[in-house]
Amino acid sequence: MIQIEKLRKVYRGRGREVTAVDGVDLTVAEGEVFGVLGRSGAGKSTLLRCVNLLERPDEGRVVIGGRDLLALRGGELRRARQGIGMIHQHFGLLGSRTVAGNVAFPLEVMGVPRAERAKRVAELLELVGLTEHAGAYPARISGGQKQRVGIARALAGRPRVLLSDEATSSLDPETTASILALLRDLNRRLGLTVLLITHEMDVVKRICDSAAVMRDGRFTESGPVPELLARPGSELARGLFPLPPAEPRDGSTLIEVTFTGGATGEPFVSALARKYSVDVNILGGAVETVGGERVGRLQLELPGDPPQNAAQLAFLRESGLAVEIKNPDREDAR
Numbered sequence: 001m002i003q004i005e006k007l008r009k010v011y012r013g014r015g016r017e018v019t020a021v022d023g024v025d026l027t028v029a030e031g032e033v034f035g036v037l038g039r040s041g042a043g044k045s046t047l048l049r050c051v052n053l054l055e056r057p058d059e060g061r062v063v064i065g066g067r068d069l070l071a072l073r074g075g076e077l078r079r080a081r082q083g084i085g086m087i088h089q090h091f092g093l094l095g096s097r098t099v100a101g102n103v104a105f106p107l108e109v110m111g112v113p114r115a116e117r118a119k120r121v122a123e124l125l126e127l128v129g130l131t132e133h134a135g136a137y138p139a140r141i142s143g144g145q146k147q148r149v150g151i152a153r154a155l156a157g158r159p160r161v162l163l164s165d166e167a168t169s170s171l172d173p174e175t176t177a178s179i180l181a182l183l184r185d186l187n188r189r190l191g192l193t194v195l196l197i198t199h200e201m202d203v204v205k206r207i208c209d210s211a212a213v214m215r216d217g218r219f220t221e222s223g224p225v226p227e228l229l230a231r232p233g234s235e236l237a238r239g240l241f242p243l244p245p246a247e248p249r250d251g252s253t254l255i256e257v258t259f260t261g262g263a264t265g266e267p268f269v270s271a272l273a274r275k276y277s278v279d280v281n282i283l284g285g286a287v288e289t290v291g292g293e294r295v296g297r298l299q300l301e302l303p304g305d306p307p308q309n310a311a312q313l314a315f316l317r318e319s320g321l322a323v324e325i326k327n328p329d330r331e332d333a334r
């Protein structure tokens with residue numbers, strides 16, 4: 001649904017150049033929720049703004065629903081952009097208009113006749129659970145309700161794609177959870193494709209099917225979330241399951257094991273201990289639900305150095321677990 005190829009955006013000014021997006025490739029399948037995670041300054045906002053051409057990239061391609069946006073002009077481009085909704089961290093509501101008036105605004109711009117507009121506004125408010133607040137002004141509603149207005153307004157033109165620019169960053173955890181649940185629900189009910197940027201791991205954990213980690217204008221890793229979590233060395237996995245720092249002791253093997261889906265139900269630690277008569281020391285771990293799937297990471301210590309544990313490590317890998325050896329200087333530390 002969204003296809004970005006070799007996207008590059010450089011800001012130039014006062015003899016200074018900042019490469020905000022530095023050759024990003026990104027594919028978001030139809031109906032998918034894709035999260036781009038990164039710290040401030042990583043280039044996330046610029047990337048998102050290039051997707052709906054609020055910012056014109058210097059190089060690369062932006063293809064949405066099969067249409068190459070950079071090749072479109074005038075009315076064609078306007079129509080293509082109507083198929084892309086956007087929500088923002090600070091909501092961007094008009095204080096002088098009611099909730100209903102804010103949602104009606106894009107419909108007025110599109111020239112939708114009054115009667116049809118009223119019907120559509122009512123539908124949209126129902127969709128986001130704000131029917132009772134139609135006549136309220138933004139100053140009198142909560143942050144979560146404001147973002148619901150933002151979402152209803154973004155959906156007014158029946159977009160197939162929704163871009164979310166840190167939509168929950170100024171909300172408390174409980175409200176964040178309810179907005180993320182709403183986005184997930186809309187994604188499923190309307191088949192909406194969602195591309196979101198965030199600096200919060202929790203957002204990725206709660207609703208993203210796929211994710212990318214962005215740093216200095218580039219993606220350092222990208223893929224379906226369960227796959228990333230199972231990838232040794234994954235930054236996303238480390239962020240979602242922070243394990244205590246641990247130094248491998250001489251004569252022992254320190255490993256981090258990631259398990260997803262089917263492997264979660266298997267008592268692999270006890271199976272390992274029984275099969276090889278080893279004392280497995282559990283140093284840390286966490287199990288979470290990510291994208292509706294149980295995922296976990298454990299830090300384990302086995303007696304004996306890595307070569308002595310070759311069979312044990314193979315057993316874990318054959319059980320469907322991703323195993324990363326933390327002992328330094330290991331050529332096979334995968």
Ligand SMILES: Nc1ncnc2c1ncn2[C@@H]1O[C@H](COP(=O)(O)OP(=O)(O)OP(=O)(O)O)[C@@H](O)[C@H]1O
Nearest residue numbers: 011018019020038039040041042043044045046047
């Ligand atoms: N209009 C602009 N002019 C010049 N430089 C800019 C402009 N917008 C962003 N930048 C620079 O581009 C880089 C990427 O910024 P961007 O806002 O895309 O990152 P971000 O990951 O979204 O961070 P944040 O969450 O803080 O917005 C930063 O170094 C920033 O200073």
